[in-house]
Amino acid sequence: MHREMHMIIEFQELPPIGTNAIALIEPSRKECVIIDAPQEAFAWATEIAQQHDCKIVALILTHGHWDHILDGYQFVAAGIPTYGHIDDTEMFATPAKMASYAIPGLEMLPVPIDHWIKAGDLLDLLGDQLEIRHVPGHCPGNILVYLASEQAAIVGDVIFAGSVGRYDFPGGDFSVLEESIKTQIYTLPDATTIYPGHGQTTSVGQEKRSNPFVRA
């Protein structure tokens, strides 16, 4: 069955180290979902919500690394339900443990997770189904959000345009990362736009053809 593309997808690089936040906006329902919460993400998301006259109905965190969850506490304070993978529990609960990997002096507040998500989940949000795939290797709890109707995958730090996520942090492992990319990303349709956690968008076909780190 053919479906009209109906969502607007916006993404914005945010401080302090250039991490992308993504907004999935469903204008006809006046709802949006935010994926990842770098510094200033809440202000950015609030502005997007106002522009499109929509309500933020969820914050999904692709993984627990500090630069993706810094602003999470503000979404929590605003009563927005949070989603994350249980394998990153410790990072969501005590992000200050990542301080040695972060910028000195940065305040890192816990982000309580309301909904634990796992591989194969289909989240009923925005009048659509958001498919969750588990893609560890960079971080144990890294998930991606696949929106088949929009040919879009929001992947966190698993793969970037022409590169892959670091696997030298605690819980990282290149062979696991490679397996995640081959089985969970390269199996998506080639036309799928990839929204990574850092840098520009790319596509599944483009990375299958030219990513130097993981060959299709």
Ligand SMILES: [Zn+2]
């Ligand atoms: Zn990361």
